[in-house]
Amino acid sequence: xxxxxxxxxxxxxxxxxxxxxxxxxxxxxxxxxxxxxxxxxxxxxxxxxxxxxxxxxxxxxxxxxxxxxxxxxxxxxxxxxxxxxxxxxxxxxxxxxxxxxxxxxxxxxxxxxxxxxxxxxxxxxxxxxxxxxxxxxxxxxxxxxxxxxxxxxxxxxxxxxxxxxxxxxxxxxxxxxxxxxxxxxxxxxxxxxxxxxxxxxxxxxxxxxxxxxxxxxxxxxxxxxxxxxxxxxxxxxxxxxxxxxxxxxx
Amino acid sequence: xxxxxxxxxxxxxxxxxxxxxxxxxxxxxxxxxxxxxxxxxxxxxxxxxxxxxxxxxxxxxxxxxxxxxxxxxxxxxxxxxxxxxxxxxxxxxxxxxxxxxxxxxxxxxxxxxxxxxxxxxxxxxxxxxxxxxxxxxxxxxxxxxxxxxxxxxxxxxxxxxxxxxxxxxxxxxxxxxxxxxxxxxxxxxxxxxxxxxxxxxxxxxxxxxxxxxxxxxxxxxxxxxxxxxxxxxxxxxxxxxxxxxxxxxxxxxxxxxxxxxxxxxxxxxxxxxxxxxxxxxxxxxxxxxxxxxxxxxxxxxxxxxxxxxxxxxxxxxxxxxxxxxxxxxxxxx
Numbered sequence: 001x002x003x004x005x006x007x008x009x010x011x012x013x014x015x016x017x018x019x020x021x022x023x024x025x026x027x028x029x030x031x032x033x034x035x036x037x038x039x040x041x042x043x044x045x046x047x048x049x050x051x052x053x054x055x056x057x058x059x060x061x062x063x064x065x066x067x068x069x070x071x072x073x074x075x076x077x078x079x080x081x082x083x084x085x086x087x088x089x090x091x092x093x094x095x096x097x098x099x100x101x102x103x104x105x106x107x108x109x110x111x112x113x114x115x116x117x118x119x120x121x122x123x124x125x126x127x128x129x130x131x132x133x134x135x136x137x138x139x140x141x142x143x144x145x146x147x148x149x150x151x152x153x154x155x156x157x158x159x160x161x162x163x164x165x166x167x168x169x170x171x172x173x174x175x176x177x178x179x180x181x182x183x184x185x186x187x188x189x190x191x192x193x194x195x196x197x198x199x200x201x202x203x204x205x206x207x208x209x210x211x212x213x214x215x216x217x218x219x220x221x222x223x224x225x226x227x228x229x230x231x232x233x234x235x236x237x238x239x240x241x242x243x244x245x246x247x248x249x250x
Numbered sequence: 251x252x253x254x255x256x257x258x259x260x261x262x263x264x265x266x267x268x269x270x271x272x273x274x275x276x277x278x279x280x281x282x283x284x285x286x287x288x289x290x291x292x293x294x295x296x297x298x299x300x301x302x303x304x305x306x307x308x309x310x311x312x313x314x315x316x317x318x319x320x321x322x323x324x325x326x327x328x329x330x331x332x333x334x335x336x337x338x339x340x341x342x343x344x345x346x347x348x349x350x351x352x353x354x355x356x357x358x359x360x361x362x363x364x365x366x367x368x369x370x371x372x373x374x375x376x377x378x379x380x381x382x383x384x385x386x387x388x389x390x391x392x393x394x395x396x397x398x399x400x401x402x403x404x405x406x407x408x409x410x411x412x413x414x415x416x417x418x419x420x421x422x423x424x425x426x427x428x429x430x431x432x433x434x435x436x437x438x439x440x441x442x443x444x445x446x447x448x449x450x451x452x453x454x455x456x457x458x459x460x461x462x463x464x465x466x467x468x469x470x471x472x473x474x475x476x477x478x479x480x481x482x483x484x485x486x487x488x489x490x491x492x493x494x495x496x497x498x499x500x501x502x503x504x505x506x507x508x509x510x511x512x513x514x515x516x517x518x519x520x521x522x523x524x525x526x527x528x529x530x531x532x533x534x535x536x537x538x539x540x541x542x543x544x545x546x547x548x549x550x551x552x553x554x555x556x557x558x559x560x561x562x563x564x565x566x567x568x569x570x571x572x573x574x575x576x577x578x579x580x581x582x583x
Contacts, residue, residue, distance in 0.1 A: 018533040057501040064501035155525030224275035
């Protein structure tokens with residue numbers, strides 16, 4: 001996954017998203033170096049929001065910054081800029097910020113360990129994933145739980161991580177027909193991706209296990225166990241440990 | 251003071267202006283579909299404009315209001331009545347005693363808003379009272395209202411008491427007093443077969459074929475029944491890309507129009523996901539979101555392209571209009 005990326009692919013481009021958003025694109029390929037730049041900008045903006053900023057949302061290649069155009073215009077101290085389109089004001093603000101960012105500053109990601117009870121009723125597709133890759137079930141568990149996964153972004157459902165870095169030795173296509181309900185905590189594989197379902201939802205991923213951890217915590221701050229930039233490690237637990245863990249949480 | 255649900259209607263939820271700041275955790279914004287109407291309803295009763303209100307869809311509820319109360323109804327016209335007498339919309343209404351507020355047939359629009367002076371006593375989750383239906387959080391117990399639910403109302407603010415005092419003298423019907431003035435309802439369209447919606451081209455606009463771009467800006471699109479708070483699915487000419495695009499998911503916004511491979515556009519609305527992976531042909535101008543969400547299945551809309559500068563000018567003009575209303579209501583007697 002850490003193939004080198006040449007500098008041309010790290011050019012920053014900006015686009016308007018309606019009258020209240022700007023998309024800052026950091027590259028054209030999903031890559032940890034692109035992610036590092038995204039993370040540097042979102043960390044900066046979370047700590048130092050500019051006047052009129054609402055929030056920013058990071059994705060694989062971009063950060064989208066939402067703002068209130070009226071506030072951006074009214075709060076500009078530089079009077080000459082007031083008559084400008086708010087998009088242009090925000091673009092200049094972001095360009096200035098980008099010049100000052102230190103991309104190496106956040107080189108110590110947080111590591112979050114997630115216990116998974118693999119197989120059985122929790123991992124109905126574990127055997128399929130093993131067969132598909134012509135390896136044993138134990139090997140699938142070993143490979144899945146020995147990887148380090150970068151959280152590229154959170155989306156699709158509250159607290160759902162898009163993880164990069166899964167071994168292609170355990171990749172498997174989505175199910176032909178999606179399940180009507182995938183239970184909360186399910187750990188699945190779809191193509192080259194692995195992920196955890198924070199809430200019950202329909203879905204087509206191959207299910208290999210379940211975690212007792214709550215990924216979505218609406219009454220806590222932050223409301224998500226994971227955030228963009230974290231490193232996730234899975235470790236296998238028994239059914240008893242799964243049950244015990246659930247009780248402790250309650 | 252409380253309101254008891256006698257009949258919940260089709261989908262009645264508690265919504266404020268949305269849950270901001272948590273999209274980076276995958277938490278959708280939610281909030282009133284027609285935030286303009288909710289803001290005005292709140293201003294009319296002396297609330298802060300971001301207070302939570304009830305959003306009622308197509309078939310409204312029947313509500314028993316415990317005692318004298320100041321309220322306002324805005325948005326689509328769902329034929330509201332008090333104890334059988336029609337209630338005017340877009341103005342403050344002061345109810346004299348315990349009564350039943352009943353909504354009936356949908357005369358125009360799609361969603362109506364009910365703001366009550368003081369606001370609904372609903373706990374905030376992630377700084378918002380909006381109902382997030384899929385996650386089952388926020389609003390009234392994380393769900394739409396059901397029969398026998400009881401909503402508690404907070405004490406009215408100074409601003410509301412002043413309006414109440416003025417209306418207490420007026421007797422517009424047997425049961426309530428209201429003003430003779432009302433706000434203009436410019437976003438509720440009567441001709442539902444030709445609704446013009448202004449858009450700004452989005453990131454992949456030029457990736458569509460010349461024919462598709464022309465059709466997008468010239469042909470009417472029908473609102474399909476598969477439309478909800480998450481998004482409106484449209485049917486019309488199938489929109490095609492010049493060549494297949496390898497899209498990598500990125501943030502989407504309120505009013506983003508994305509086009510999945512079947513070529514039928516989807517307008518993303520209040521309950522949209524935070525991230526999307528389909529090509530985006532256009533973005534609806536913020537001022538026209540209210541027009542869109544007041545259309546219903548079977549209605550037809552067509553798109554008209556405007557510049558980003560024009561969209562921003564319209565947005566700021568409307569914000570100033572709302573500010574002026576706030577000032578005027580505080581000064582009126």
